[in-house]
Amino acid sequence: MARKDWDTYFMDMAYMASTRSQCNRRKVGTVLVQGKKLLGTAYNGAPMGVPDCSEAGCMIVEEYELKQVEGKEQMVKKQRCVRTIHAEQNLLLFTDRGDREGSTVYVTDQPCWTCANMLANSGVVEIVFHRPYPKDSEKVRKLMEMKGLVFRQLEGYELPAGILDDVIH
Numbered sequence: 001m002a003r004k005d006w007d008t009y010f011m012d013m014a015y016m017a018s019t020r021s022q023c024n025r026r027k028v029g030t031v032l033v034q035g036k037k038l039l040g041t042a043y044n045g046a047p048m049g050v051p052d053c054s055e056a057g058c059m060i061v062e063e064y065e066l067k068q069v070e071g072k073e074q075m076v077k078k079q080r081c082v083r084t085i086h087a088e089q090n091l092l093l094f095t096d097r098g099d100r101e102g103s104t105v106y107v108t109d110q111p112c113w114t115c116a117n118m119l120a121n122s123g124v125v126e127i128v129f130h131r132p133y134p135k136d137s138e139k140v141r142k143l144m145e146m147k148g149l150v151f152r153q154l155e156g157y158e159l160p161a162g163i164l165d166d167v168i169h
């Protein structure tokens, strides 16, 4: 078997972290990397000591989103779980500012607007993601461009064997 490149290696770790998530609607994992050194891992979850999605069920909110449907803008109703702290935010809570300066974040899913905003102010200089999140994609890309952060999707990445069933829905 060919040796894994660093991008694949760290994205695998982000997916490993995501398997810890107890939210059945979305499992997100992320790692902080400085040079080639792993400085932190995190996943989405309820605050420590508070019942999580597996115990208390997901906390669903419904929102309307403006979407392009066959070339027309339409309001589409969407559901999401708001019980958890997002993986990226947990990563920022559990790492030091000094460690983050000039570092790279690998995250299984493209960050939402709030997480992107926080990452943009966190000292991180590069964000690598795998699965797209179209809802916030455009404004997040603009923000990263303005901040001069490297923001890239890992193309051609394949999930490590055995992880598949747990994180794909």
Ligand SMILES: [Zn+2]
Pocket (backbone or CB within 6 Å): 022, 023, 024, 025, 026, 053, 057, 058, 059, 081, 082, 083, 084
């Ligand atoms: Zn949930």
Ligand SMILES: [Zn+2]
Pocket (backbone or CB within 6 Å): 086, 087, 088, 111, 112, 113, 114, 115, 116
């Ligand atoms: Zn987020």
